[in-house]
Amino acid sequence: MTSTVNKPATRGRLTGSMSEERLDEILALFEQRRLGYSLDAPFYTDRDIFAADMEGIFGKHWVFAGSLAEVPEPGDYITVDFGPYSLIVLHNDEGGVNVLHNVCRHRGARVLTESSGTTGNMVCGYHSWTYDQEGNLVHASAPGEVDFNKGCFALKRAHSRVVAGLIFVSMAAEPPEDFDEVAKIFEPYLGPHEISKTKVAYQQQLIEEGNWKLVMENNRECYHCDGHPELACSLFPTWGLTEETVPTHLADVWQRNLTAESDLRWRCERYGLPYEVIEELDTRVQGFRISREPLDGDGESFSASGRRLSKKLLGDLRDFRLGRCSMHLQPNSWFHFLGDHIITFSAFPVSPGQTLVRTTWLVADDAVEGVDYDLDELTHTWKQTNIQDKDFVELCQRGASSPAYEPGPYMKSEYQVEAFINWYVQRMKEHLA
Ligand code: FES
Numbered sequence: 001m002t003s004t005v006n007k008p009a010t011r012g013r014l015t016g017s018m019s020e021e022r023l024d025e026i027l028a029l030f031e032q033r034r035l036g037y038s039l040d041a042p043f044y045t046d047r048d049i050f051a052a053d054m055e056g057i058f059g060k061h062w063v064f065a066g067s068l069a070e071v072p073e074p075g076d077y078i079t080v081d082f083g084p085y086s087l088i089v090l091h092n093d094e095g096g097v098n099v100l101h102n103v104c105r106h107r108g109a110r111v112l113t114e115s116s117g118t119t120g121n122m123v124c125g126y127h128s129w130t131y132d133q134e135g136n137l138v139h140a141s142a143p144g145e146v147d148f149n150k151g152c153f154a155l156k157r158a159h160s161r162v163v164a165g166l167i168f169v170s171m172a173a174e175p176p177e178d179f180d181e182v183a184k185i186f187e188p189y190l191g192p193h194e195i196s197k198t199k200v201a202y203q204q205q206l207i208e209e210g211n212w213k214l215v216m217e218n219n220r221e222c223y224h225c226d227g228h229p230e231l232a233c234s235l236f237p238t239w240g241l242t243e244e245t246v247p248t249h250l251a252d253v254w255q256r257n258l259t260a261e262s263d264l265r266w267r268c269e270r271y272g273l274p275y276e277v278i279e280e281l282d283t284r285v286q287g288f289r290i291s292r293e294p295l296d297g298d299g300e301s302f303s304a305s306g307r308r309l310s311k312k313l314l315g316d317l318r319d320f321r322l323g324r325c326s327m328h329l330q331p332n333s334w335f336h337f338l339g340d341h342i343i344t345f346s347a348f349p350v351s352p353g354q355t356l357v358r359t360t361w362l363v364a365d366d367a368v369e370g371v372d373y374d375l376d377e378l379t380h381t382w383k384q385t386n387i388q389d390k391d392f393v394e395l396c397q398r399g400a401s402s403p404a405y406e407p408g409p410y411m412k413s414e415y416q417v418e419a420f421i422n423w424y425v426q427r428m429k430e431h432l433a
Pocket residue numbers: 104105106107108109124125126127128129
């Protein structure tokens with residue numbers, strides 16, 4: 001579904017206060033970027049580049065905000081903040097989703113201050129201007145005001161799309177059109193897991209002291225997976241490697257992965273589920289990668305044995321042993337869809353050196369905690385993994401702040417990191433030029 005925006009997005013406003021010379025300097029840094037190497041330090045630390053990122057990436061592309069499971073009933077909302085933006089994502093009475101800027105049209109106060117909740121009309125806490133769920137200003141009493149036209153002061157809207165239960169938002173006046181093509185590709189992979197019949201089992205909000213690009217870079221490789229002992233029980237640590245690059249100490253794991261892969265393919269063909277890797281990370285505006293890949297052990301879930309963590313199958317799936325359907329989307333998200341649960345991840349930039357990583361675990365809506373799943377067991381692997389990743393990201397942020405830092409080479413197994421950075425550099429060069 002698409003909503004109409006009231007006004008073009010804030011293109012130019014975030015970098016508008018910078019001098020031409022400063023913008024030229026920033027553009028030159030993008031032009032100088034050495035292929036195959038990490039970025040220069042200012043990309044991770046500089047306030048002006050952060051402002052440019054918010055304008056050129058988060059202000060212009062589709063951003064993953066959350067899922068329908070987070071707003072299951074009419075009136076349910078989440079607020080989503082990144083950089084200077086704050087949005088209200090609200091389940092409306094017609095069953096759709098309204099995305100409204102969380103900025104009061106009186107003097108700009110945040111209208112909703114909680115990260116989630118249920119609301120009827122939305123009342124700004126400052127002078128009680130009141131908006132309906134469509135964002136229309138319905139009440140603004142003030143002594144002596146007689147000819148005040150409320151119709152001119154609705155909350156501003158952003159674009160939205162809901163695909164396979166995932167909610168995407170865009171602040172652009174004209175959001176990238178190729179998102180619809182990409183959505184047609186990934187919907188058949190994710191659709192059978194039926195997010196609309198899931199509920200949130202747990203959500204973790206983790207502030208990482210690192211630039212948003214370091215968070216994304218870290219997510220796009222498994223070169224560091226020795227640092228994830230819990231995850232490595234089920235996610236083959238050979239991910240990202242090839243026959244040529246797999247090290248000898250992982251030869252057994254590689255063979256096990258091949259066997260699990262052929263078993264998974266057989267199952268997918270039996271159930272009519274797509275599984276092929278489709279990867280267009282830096283060759284289109286809406287960069288993405290999707291695949292269905294096996295898990296180790298029992299092949300069902302992210303547990304130590306690979307065994308299911310929730311007893312209830314999702315959607316109309318007929319088998320738990322379906323590995324993980326994993327998707328990477330530029331600029332800020334990644335996902336694992338399993339037979340028994342789904343995990344969504346989003347990275348929301350806070351400042352040049354700080355990023356909020358929101359992780360949400362979804363289970364079948366009729367799964368009962370303590371009966372069908374144990375919450376600690378369900379969340380253990382990725383809670384541990386997220387903490388380990390946070391440490392890696394923070395180590396890199398501290399390194400990037402040192403005068404001794406200089407860009408280092410990405411290894412072959414880090415090709416997706418390179419693809420993410422390529423995508424970022426291309427998109428920003430186009431924006432700044
Ligand atoms: S700023 Fe919202 S009512 Fe005044």
